[in-house]
Amino acid sequence: MWSYSRQLAFCIPQKIENFSRDLKFKMSLLLDESLKSIEFLFKYVGIYLDRTILNTAEHIIKFRSLYVMNFFWQNTDTIGGMLWIIQGALHGKSLTELTYIAPCSNFCILSNIKSLSLLLNEDKVKQLFKKLRNMENNINIGDDVVKKNIIAEEKKFLRAVLKALNVINAVTLILFSVSSLLFMGLEYKKSGQIELALPFPIIYPFNPFDIKYWPFVYMHQVWSTYLVLTQVAGTDCLFYTCSTSICTQFRLLQKDIETIIPERNFDENEFPEKFKKLAVRHEGIMQSVILMERIYTKSTLINFVTSSFLICLTGFNVTALGNIGSMLAFFAFLLMSLMQIYLLCFYGDMIMTSSMEVSTAMYNSKWYPMNAKTARHLYVVQMRAQKPSKLTAYSYADVNLKAFTKILSTAWSYFALLKTMESPTRA
Template sequence: MAQPINFDKSLQKLQFIFRCSGLTFESKKLTKTHKLKKRCVYLLNFFWLNSDLIGGIYWFIDGIRTGKTFVELTYIAPCVTFSFLADLKAMFMIHYEDYVCNLIDQLRELEIKHETVDEKFRKHEINEDIKFLHLILKCSDILSLVLMLMFITNPIILISLKYYQTKEVDLVLPFLILYPFDSHDIRYWPFVYIHQFWSGSIVLLNICGADNLLYVCCTYLGVQFRLLQHDIENLIEKNYVSMYRESEEFQQKFVKLVKWHKELIRLSSMLEFIYAESTLINFVSSSVMICLTGFNVIAMENVAFVVTFLVFLSASLMQIFMLCFFGDFLMKSSMEVSHAVYNSKWYHLNVTSGKNLLIVLTRAQKPCKLTAFGFSDVSLKAFMSILSSAWSYFALLKTVYSPPKN
């Protein structure tokens, strides 16, 4: 039995997340029954999460009306923002499901088609990128699990401490959500607790599912660009002596490489099309989340909540950083094709072939990139802009906020 290719091995690491969230990246391979089951899981998660999201928004509005403290209001704000982002990411994955499936199929075909590239180059260069991708996927899963456990276990710790100090049971929930009944009543509290636990899990599943798939696609597109670079650099043989006699073999190789390059450009554009809108929302919301989470860390006096929001801040920073990092990786990989053309032995070619190579070099200097719906490139420079905006908002909040006097 044939061994699965690297691309399929990477996709297998996402199967559990997509299965739990009701999303899929291979919709065309599913039967109508399986597709219906996945839709039911997605819809169940959608209504489950949004019942809590609406309750959180109502709590925020009611908190403003009843004069809740600024710290209490900012406690729920990052959670609502993160939930809203998760909702939209899942919706866009559903909306572009067929495009995602086509992209996956074509990336798989490309790897199968070009898996015969120099084994030494693949082992020492390409496999390192794939190992790094798998490390990031594992770190993302671990950080999400730690974040969820901290939000869920905090109420238990606080209830236990309160009981130890006062011998009274003061029921606490992970999130501040307004329900049409008394959620702190012991008859309802366990069910509400479980409901909030799964709502938080849905948020992390939706965000990790969409983001991890983006990381995988960016990595394998970058890998294809690097394999293309290798072939371009070795296009002209060392023993090529004539500047004017172009062999038919050379022309065939050149046409094949050009078609390969065009296909990678097209797939990069498809990936950008799928993620452009969700990336814009992600960029806008990240500055707000980082600002409010950082503010919660310095404003809250409860150590348990401070530690929780520190982990939440780390998760928010990692999420947007990795998004920009893999966008930057794709951009650089595509532009380095021009370096490969320059490093090839183009000076052995005649004028016509040299001009053809120059066209490839010129096109490669225009990067294949992800954008936030055309407003900003997804790159490390964009990450620095987000941090700058978040710091500005944070400084403004810190200046305006004055803690209550005892």
């Protein structure tokens, strides 16, 4: 009995210590946990986010060849779709026929820009990962329930966003892949003959409806669709993950600032060191936002410019197309486009809001019994925090929810214009 009790007394503290260490580890690695799913998205595209790639022939062939192959694979369809639009406009194709491929070509160009922005800023992406990891690993959570709840809430919301985005992308891919098969089945039921169809009208240097080429062309378009959706989704998921990590750091910083001056047993000699650490953390978080801005600012500008056209054209196709399969595919595409640009603006807005709330946290700290010199330091940080850390579309516009409302407003104006252009042709 005594032996068992002694073993129990030895095991319990050890288990508690292990559990505490495991809890701290799980709480601190928000970035790495989310990167696993994002790396899976990029796996078959040929983008390696967290891998050191040397400028040697061996590494370039090993780690760049898949991306280059997929790039040419995808853009043969992109160029063919744009050529189809030009040829269709010259030969008097209807507005509905022209707008069928237009949003898809638009989205293809956007996916190219987003993926290339990551590759061209590969060093900055690695710097950002390093900064975020260091900040997450250096956070002392301990038994603070508020901090644990903050991290748990942010993780839960991020997981929900990533899952919803993956589901919508999967549904969009499936609907575009099977819509032409559904059309072929309905035509066969009506006429008893098989009329070959493809997901997208694209010009090729051969007849794609020849039975010798049709299966290859069909799979070519399906894989191109997968590449486009994956590149946009992967780049955006990385944006959401880094934004969540930054917002979590801002919220944890707010908690530490509010409690930096205890009600009792305040030691003025210890305060400067504590305050200095918080100021360094604040500067580190703001530097992370600057790195994100450099990585995403140009692709975000293209995203803002194209989103109004994308939402407008996709919404027009949902209302104008008579094929139920195509309507469902474009409806899923519309939801995905709306969700994509909304989340981009939403997370940009979160960064701005959480950065400005540091000023409120400083005001809520018990600064009033402090001496004039210390209060002055607190005031400087408070005033700096009132200038928000923010992401921009290449300084053209701030990335926040106001930008989203402007995009929707512009898209609706374009949509109304298209409907008025469609009416005379139907009449």
